[in-house]
Structure formats: structure tokens, C-alpha cells
Amino acid sequence: MSLSTSAPAEPAGVVEAPAISIRGLRKTFGDVVAVDDVDLDIANGEFFSMLGPSGSGKTTVLRMIAGFERPTAGRIQLDGVDVTAAAPFERDVHTVFQDYALFPHMSVVDNVAYGLRVRGERTKARRERALQALETVRLAHVAGRRPSQLSGGQRQRVALARAIVLEPKVLLLDEPLGALDLKLREQMQVELKQLQRELGITFVFVTHDQEEALTLSDRIAVFDAGRIQQLGTPREIYEQPSSAYVAGFVGTTNLLDSATSQWILGVAGEHAVRPERLRLSPATDTEPAGTGEVRVEATVVETIYLGTGSRVHLRTDGGTELIALEQSTGFDTGEDRGDTVTVRFARADVVSLSSGS
Numbered sequence: 001m002s003l004s005t006s007a008p009a010e011p012a013g014v015v016e017a018p019a020i021s022i023r024g025l026r027k028t029f030g031d032v033v034a035v036d037d038v039d040l041d042i043a044n045g046e047f048f049s050m051l052g053p054s055g056s057g058k059t060t061v062l063r064m065i066a067g068f069e070r071p072t073a074g075r076i077q078l079d080g081v082d083v084t085a086a087a088p089f090e091r092d093v094h095t096v097f098q099d100y101a102l103f104p105h106m107s108v109v110d111n112v113a114y115g116l117r118v119r120g121e122r123t124k125a126r127r128e129r130a131l132q133a134l135e136t137v138r139l140a141h142v143a144g145r146r147p148s149q150l151s152g153g154q155r156q157r158v159a160l161a162r163a164i165v166l167e168p169k170v171l172l173l174d175e176p177l178g179a180l181d182l183k184l185r186e187q188m189q190v191e192l193k194q195l196q197r198e199l200g201i202t203f204v205f206v207t208h209d210q211e212e213a214l215t216l217s218d219r220i221a222v223f224d225a226g227r228i229q230q231l232g233t234p235r236e237i238y239e240q241p242s243s244a245y246v247a248g249f250v251g252t253t254n255l256l257d258s259a260t261s262q263w264i265l266g267v268a269g270e271h272a273v274r275p276e277r278l279r280l281s282p283a284t285d286t287e288p289a290g291t292g293e294v295r296v297e298a299t300v301v302e303t304i305y306l307g308t309g310s311r312v313h314l315r316t317d318g319g320t321e322l323i324a325l326e327q328s329t330g331f332d333t334g335e336d337r338g339d340t341v342t343v344r345f346a347r348a349d350v351v352s353l354s355s356g357s
Ligand SMILES: Nc1ncnc2c1ncn2[C@@H]1O[C@H](COP(=O)(O)OP(=O)(O)OP(=O)(O)O)[C@@H](O)[C@H]1O
Pocket: 029, 032, 033, 034, 035, 052, 053, 054, 055, 056, 057, 058, 059, 060, 061, 208
């Protein structure tokens, strides 16, 4: 796996240790290899996401960074200091879980102040700081309520306030928005991103939601079976997926196997092209393919209206299934099933996928 995508650049002459540095990290549970030889550097102030399907090992990596799990092999450094064997409380990180883990019998402000109490801070000071943290997540007005008197989104924000009041260098977030409905989730995504920018804290975010990872992150690690399949910016991951796995997991894509590539593109090897790159025109368009363009005839299998546009499912003469995403302007997708259309796309939009992954 290549680590060529570097973290945000440092000013010349400044050598700063990464917020988190992981080398050769491995974790097994009996016969199960949960995490397999992971190398990773996360920069200070970075919004870093670990993305992958259930069971791909991302939570286990997070738990090892937090100190809740001991690695089977490898080492973890925080700010240049080896913490592989350190207890969770000895690490300058804080974890926000999906289930919030708020104390139901305490008021919101007492929930937020709890960590400061454990640290032995005086009552007045910790109340002030807790209220300040609640202000940051815009919840000072519900400070006296119990968690049960809050909405899901508000509870999530209390959990965040409880974490940021401790001013950790690193915030670990394990599917923190997983329990929220879509609308609230989207709203919280914006708030989370703003909060991270304001505070400058390093965020390590675990999610199985590719859209969430693309929206929020400076960089993303895509996990599969305990390994990082690709590491890069959202744009790199989306536009230059390194394998069929990443191309298929992050967004929808048209995968062309080697035989199909040979037939449509004139070259062997596996390739991918995103649905929004396909342009459709009626079969009456007999113009040959232009320079750097691919042209193929296909039959409309199904057209699905999406509001902002349409998703058109197609099948070529050779039996290859393709998906085209049409904006509501342009081609009139009022085409009937069974109609023949011309599909065009630029060669520059075709990504060659590494073999064997
Ligand atoms: N405490 C444990 N004991 C045994 N196996 C475990 C334990 N924790 C995790 N595993 C296994 O390790 C693998 C990776 O799990 P992990 O929770 O890290 O994946 P994940 O990508 O975070 O999944 P999810 O999104 O479902 O949380 C899975 O096969 C899981 O069953």
C-alpha cells in the first residue's frame, strides 16, 4: 500500500511530529485478523476519516489509538511519543461514541463538567468551562436539562461538548452520527466540520458512510479486511480509485472488466468510469467518436427519476451493464425502456485499476 499522499504541508523548516503515527499495526482476536499491518500518519489539525464496511477493522484501529485495545504487533505514537503500552487515561485523546454514553441522572452541564471533576478542577471553574463548551455547540440554553429531555442531535452535541471541554489534542469519533436521521445527520456534519475548523483539534472519524467521509475529511483511509486499500484526499479517492474495491465502495461506478475494456476502450486491464461522466444522445447521433472520446451503443434498461436528474441503466450489445447519471438539463431521459442510445465519454475520465485488488 502506498503512503505517497502526504498530510497537509508544513511551513519550510518546521518539522512537526504527526499527531498520530502508526507503524505495522496488527490486531488478532483468536483466528480473526481484525487489523493487518497498518501504517498511517495523521497530521495535527487534520480531519481524518477511516471508511470501510462493517468488520473491516476501522473501529479496532480507533480503539487501539485510544488505548482500549492492545495491539498484537506494531506501535502507535502520539505527538512523537510512543504510547503503544500506555493506559487510555495517559493519552491526550478523547473518544466520542455513537451511543453518546451520557449520564441520565445528571444535568447537561454536569455531564459536560464530569471529566473536569474527575481531573479535580474546582466547582466554579468547571461549571464555567462546561458552559463555554456548551456555548461552542450552541446548547447553553439547555444546560439545566436532563439528557432525556433533548433531541438526538442535541444529545450528540452534548457528547461533543463533553469531549471538547477537556481540550484533547485528538478527538476520536466512532460513527458519532450513526443514530441520527438523514436530515439531522447532514446538519450535524456541517456543524462538526465547522467545530473542527474552529478548534483546530485533530479529528479521527470512523464511518461506513462514504458520502459522509467525502464531505467531511481532509483525507480518507479506505479499509477492507483489516488493511488500508487506499489513502488519499476525498478527490483522489473518488477520481483516482486504486482498485475495483475502492471504486465500488466509494460512490457508484461503471466497472469494465478486461474483456470489456478491450472491446470498448481497445486496451486490456480493468477500468472504471463514473456514471456522471457518461453522456447520452439519441441513436440518431451517428457522429463517430472524437479525439480522446469513447463511443458505444447501448439499450436503455431502466430510467430512474431522481428529482435533480435521472439514473439511466443501460446494456451494451456486448452485454455490459452501464449506469449514466444525467442532470435534469441536457438529454431528455423520457426515453422508453428498450430504446437505443449513443453513449459517449472522454478517455481522460477512465481510470485504470490496479490488478489483483
Ligand atoms: N473484541 C472482539 N473479539 C473478537 N473479535 C472482534 C472483537 N472486536 C472486533 N472483532 C472482529 O474484528 C473484525 C474487525 O472489527 P471492527 O469492529 O474493527 O470493524 P469495523 O470496520 O469497525 O466494523 P463496524 O463498522 O461494524 O464497527 C471483525 O471481524 C470483528 O468481528
